[in-house]
Amino acid sequence: MPVTSSRPVCILGLGLIGGSLLRRLAGERPAFGYNRSTATVNAAVADGYDASSDLPQTLTRAAETDAVIVLATPVTVLGPIVDAVVEHAPDCLLTDVVSVKEQVARIVAHHHPDARYVGGHPMAGTAHSGWAATDPSLFENAMWMVTTHDDTEADDWLAVADIARAAGSYVVPAAEDAHDRAAAAISHNPHVTAAVTAAVGAGESRLPLRLAAGSFRDGTRVAGTAPELQRAMLEANSVALLNTLSETIDRLVAARDRLRDHGDVAALIEAGHRARTAYEEVAAGEVEPIVGVTIGDDGWAQELRRQAHLARVWVG
Amino acid sequence: MPVTSSRPVCILGLGLIGGSLLRRLAGERPAFGYNRSTATVNAAVADGYDASSDLPQTLTRAAETDAVIVLATPVTVLGPIVDAVVEHAPDCLLTDVVSVKEQVARIVAHHHPDARYVGGHPMAGTAHSGWAATDPSLFENAMWMVTTHDDTEADDWLAVADIARAAGSYVVPAAEDAHDRAAAAISHNPHVTAAVTAAVGAGESRLPLRLAAGSFRDGTRVAGTAPELQRAMLEANSVALLNTLSETIDRLVAARDRLRDHGDVAALIEAGHRARTAYEEVAAGEVEPIVGVTIGDDGWAQELRRQAHLARVWVG
Numbered sequence: 001m002p003v004t005s006s007r008p009v010c011i012l013g014l015g016l017i018g019g020s021l022l023r024r025l026a027g028e029r030p031a032f033g034y035n036r037s038t039a040t041v042n043a044a045v046a047d048g049y050d051a052s053s054d055l056p057q058t059l060t061r062a063a064e065t066d067a068v069i070v071l072a073t074p075v076t077v078l079g080p081i082v083d084a085v086v087e088h089a090p091d092c093l094l095t096d097v098v099s100v101k102e103q104v105a106r107i108v109a110h111h112h113p114d115a116r117y118v119g120g121h122p123m124a125g126t127a128h129s130g131w132a133a134t135d136p137s138l139f140e141n142a143m144w145m146v147t148t149h150d151d152t153e154a155d156d157w158l159a160v161a162d163i164a165r166a167a168g169s170y171v172v173p174a175a176e177d178a179h180d181r182a183a184a185a186i187s188h189n190p191h192v193t194a195a196v197t198a199a200v201g202a203g204e205s206r207l208p209l210r211l212a213a214g215s216f217r218d219g220t221r222v223a224g225t226a227p228e229l230q231r232a233m234l235e236a237n238s239v240a241l242l243n244t245l246s247e248t249i250d251r252l253v254a255a256r257d258r259l260r261d262h263g264d265v266a267a268l269i270e271a272g273h274r275a276r277t278a279y280e281e282v283a284a285g286e287v288e289p290i291v292g293v294t295i296g297d298d299g300w301a302q303e304l305r306r307q308a309h310l311a312r313v314w315v316g
Numbered sequence: 317m318p319v320t321s322s323r324p325v326c327i328l329g330l331g332l333i334g335g336s337l338l339r340r341l342a343g344e345r346p347a348f349g350y351n352r353s354t355a356t357v358n359a360a361v362a363d364g365y366d367a368s369s370d371l372p373q374t375l376t377r378a379a380e381t382d383a384v385i386v387l388a389t390p391v392t393v394l395g396p397i398v399d400a401v402v403e404h405a406p407d408c409l410l411t412d413v414v415s416v417k418e419q420v421a422r423i424v425a426h427h428h429p430d431a432r433y434v435g436g437h438p439m440a441g442t443a444h445s446g447w448a449a450t451d452p453s454l455f456e457n458a459m460w461m462v463t464t465h466d467d468t469e470a471d472d473w474l475a476v477a478d479i480a481r482a483a484g485s486y487v488v489p490a491a492e493d494a495h496d497r498a499a500a501a502i503s504h505n506p507h508v509t510a511a512v513t514a515a516v517g518a519g520e521s522r523l524p525l526r527l528a529a530g531s532f533r534d535g536t537r538v539a540g541t542a543p544e545l546q547r548a549m550l551e552a553n554s555v556a557l558l559n560t561l562s563e564t565i566d567r568l569v570a571a572r573d574r575l576r577d578h579g580d581v582a583a584l585i586e587a588g589h590r591a592r593t594a595y596e597e598v599a600a601g602e603v604e605p606i607v608g609v610t611i612g613d614d615g616w617a618q619e620l621r622r623q624a625h626l627a628r629v630w631v632g
Contacts, residue, residue, distance in 0.1 A: 123529040143527050172527060182524035186517045190531040192581065195588025196567050197509045200560050201502045202591035206627035208498035209598040211459050211488060213439040215506040216595070218534040223592035227585045234581050244516050245572045249565060251512050256561045265508065265550050269543045272511025275518035276539035279532070282525040311522035 005029055005166055007159060008067035010058060010092075012081055014040050014051060016125065017097045018072025019134035022049055024167050030065065034058040040131045055081075059088035068159055070120075071096035074229075075103060075236045082111035095120045095160045099183055100236040101147055101176035118160040119147035119176065121183070122169055129226055139167035141287075143313065148173035148304050154296030161314060170287055170313035173304035184240035191222050191230050192245060198223040288312045321345055321482055323475060324383035326374060326408070328397055330356050330367060332441065333413045334388025335450035338365055340483050346381065350374040351447075359447045371397075375404035384475055386436075387412035390545075391419060391552045398427035411436045411476045415499055416552040417463055417492035434476040435463035435492060437499070438485055445542055455483035457603075459629065464489035464620050470612030477630060486603055486629035489620035500556035507538050507546050508561060514539040604628045 008030035011018045018033060022044070025031040032050040035041050044051035052058050062069050069092045073081055078098070085094065094117040098104050101119045108117045124142040126133060144164035146157065161171045174182070198220035201208060222230075234241055255268040290307040293300050293314075304314060324346035327334045334349060338360070341347040348366040351357050360367035368374050378385055385408045389397055394414070401410065410433040414420050417435045424433045440458040442449060460480035462473065477487045490498070514536040517524055538546075550557055571584040606623040609616050609630075620630060 123527050125530065142529065145527060172523070174523065178523065179527075182519065182527050185519045185524045186528040186532040189516055190513050190535040192568070192571065192584065193509045193513045194531070194535055194592075195584050196564050196571070197506050197588075198591035198595065199567060199584065199587040200505055200563050202594055203498065203501045205625035206594075206598060207488070207490065207494065207625045208501045209595045210624070210627040210629070211439050211461060211495075211498050212502040212595060212599070213458065214441065215510070215538045216502040217599070218537045219506040219510055220588070220592050220595065221534045222531045223585075223588035224596065225589075227582070227589045230585045230589075231581060234585070235575070235579055238575055238579055242572065242576055245568065245575070247516050248512050249568050249572060251515060252508070252561065252565050252568070255508065255512070256558065256565060259551070259554055259561070260558055263551055263554055265547060266543070268508065268511050268515070269539075269546045269550070271515040272513075272536070272539035273541075273543045273546075275514035276510075276536050278518055278522075279514065279525045279528060279536065280540065282522060283528070283533070308526070309521040309523045311526040313526070 005162065007162075008032070008062070008065045009070060009163060010034070010062035010067040011070045011072050012055075012058070013072035013074075014044055014131055014134075015072065016129045016133050016138070017122065018070065019044065019131045020136060020138040021070065021072065021097065021167060022051070023134055023136035024139060025163070026050065028166055030067070032058065032061065043131045055084050056088050059084055062092050063089035066092065068093045068095060068163060070163070071098060071104070074098075074232050075100065075107070076232055078104065078107050079111055082108055082115075086112045090114070093118070093156050093159055095163070097122055099187070099233050101145075101179045103236050105147070105176055116153065116156050118152060118156050120160055120164065121145040121179065122164065122167070123187070124169075129229055137168070139169045142169045143172045144169035145172045145174050145179050147176055147179070148301045149175060150301050152301055154300065158295055161316070165316055170315060172313055173290075173301070173308045175305060178305075180237055180240045181243075184237055184244045188234045188237050188241045189244040189248060191225070191234060192241070193248065194220050194223040282311050289315045321478065323478075324348070324378070324381045325386060325479060326350070326378035326383040327386045327388050328371075328374070329388035329390075330360055330447055330450075331388065332445050332449050332454070333438065334386065335360065335447045336452060336454040337386065337388065337413065337483060338367070339450055339452035340455060341479070342366065344482060346383070348374065348377065356447045371400050372404050375400055378408050379405035382408065384409045384411060384479060386479070387414060387420070390414075390548050391416065391423070392548060394420065394423045395427055398424055398431075402428045406430070409434070409472050409475055411479065413438055415503070415549050417461075417495045419552050421463070421492055432469065432472050434468060434472050436476055436480060437461040437495065438480065438483070439503070440485075445545055453484070455480075455485045458485045459488045460485035461488045461490050461495050463492055463495070464617045465491060466617050468617055470616065474611055477632070481632055486631060488629055489606075489617070489624045491621060494621075496553055496556045497559075500553055500560045504550045504553055504557045505560040505564060507541070507550060508557070509564065510536045510539040598627050605631045
């Protein structure tokens with residue numbers, strides 16, 4: 001099967017991520033979607049998109065057109081969705097846009113042992129959710145992690161990476177566990193610290209909130225995300241999050257003891273500044289492409305992962 | 317002395333805050349400044365502002381014109397600056413734009429027991445510093461805390477509040493300790509959590525930083541502020557910060573234990589969401605003015621503070 005941008009895409013779940021992807025890909029290639037809620041489907045159809053609340057029918061259509069199926073539902077309802085895929089579209093290539101990769105891979109393997117599955121995770125989002133918040137430019141220049149194992153099929157990997165590229169994103173190849181540790185460090189732990197910063201800040205009266213300026217506003221922004229969405233994301237990655245959360249606590253306890261006993265917060269503030277500076281260098285610098293790899297050649301997956309650890313991305 | 321917008325202002329220290337204030341007030345009223353660094357003074361003069369590196373001369377001029385003196389240096393060098401005020405301009409009304417109010421009040425009282433002093437703190441800033449970062453619109457619609465005690469002189473309070481209003485800010489009346497607790501909760505603690513979030517995020521390779529998206533970018537923004545500026549601000553408010561930091565640790569430990577033992581982070585995420593929602597209501601709502609108070613009438617200071625705890629501001 002040649003990988004071309006005309007390959008259909010079937011998106012299951014039309015919330016912020018799935019809905020934005022449907023908006024982005026429709027017009028460039030056949031793209032259709034399913035959502036359980038008829039209100040969401042009606043809104044999508046009213047906006048001119050091809051959406052249905054009939055899962056078997058949608059999956060049958062995916063099977064007939066050899067569409068790539070994108071799992072875009074909350075992880076909590078993924079099992080029954082994959083069961084339906086087994087029944088109606090067992091041969092279709094599967095990917096997903098759910099945040100935690102080890103858990104999704106386990107669910108897919110459990111419900112669909114023969115699945116052709118290559119995981120994905122676009123690092124994009126807003127504090128809003130649902131079809132009303134969807135935006136076709138959500139993925140523009142975002143990093144889109146694509147699971148890259150030594151036994152990943154090259155054509156399947158290319159088909160999934162091609163979706164990420166078509167959405168405007170760069171492809172970051174990674175193993176599932178490395179992705180989940182990274183996601184805990186730079187996405188899930190920041191949600192925890194935003195929550196605690198907000199909770200501590202809302203003090204004894206409305207005076208503190210009235211005085212709050214940029215540091216509080218930016219530092220607590222993601223605490224505004226719907227709690228159930230945050231919980232689903234964080235609790236699905238609990239092992240990696242426990243590690244980053246414990247490291248966070250250890251560093252804060254050391255800083256508190258140092259401040260109490262010696263009056264300074266130098267070590268923590270300087271470590272934070274170094275880390276932020278490193279981030280700004282990566283974020284502001286040119287996006288460096290992975291070079292010298294032909295997908296499918298001997299050792300291609302290993303070499304992609306190696307270069308990704310240097311902050312390089314696959315651009316095709 | 318009538319409070320009018322033509323009263324001169326003498327700003328000691330032309331970094332981000334003092335320099336931005338000079339830019340804002342110059343043209344509206346006589347405004348001149350001092351900075352220890354001739355490079356900063358030359359830059360300010362080249363931009364058309366009235367600045368000098370001669371502290372005695374600047375203060376003598378303040379005394380001759382009955383200027384309000386704005387202390388805008390780092391808190392660490394405030395003592396010698398106030399000594400010079402005692403020598404050259406002992407009768408001038410003093411205010412400041414340094415973040416921590418109990419400490420500044422102690423320094424002023426120690427070095428200048430007879431000072432007419434009304435503290436101030438504009439809740440505005442950026443991650444940048446120095447004259448090059450100054451911006452006359454920095455204070456636009458910001459909250460500017462003005463110390464409001466039962467024994468504060470009404471005319472002095474009005475003169476300081478008038479500077480905040482002239483800079484484009486709203487006036488938040490507060491006692492020094494209430495301000496410092498609030499500043500720890502909504503400014504200093506967010507710097508600590510930003511630092512730890514950044515430090516934990518910069519993990520085992522450059523891969524996590526490449527994957528970092530909005531939650532990490534916004535949550536760690538203030539970790540990019542120069543470490544010495546962060547330290548000066550945080551360490552000056554160590555007592556209040558120790559309390560908020562300990563509360564932060566307690567809440568994170570409870571969340572970590574709950575996640576480990578029961579697999580959920582509900583309590584923390586929901587508390588954070590409630591707090592952020594309350595903040596957004598305050599920030600997005602109309603700014604409510606303090607009403608029914610004439611400055612100088614019996615109990616005016618107490619009534620200003622009472623209404624400030626309802627998130628109201630003084631607008632003159």
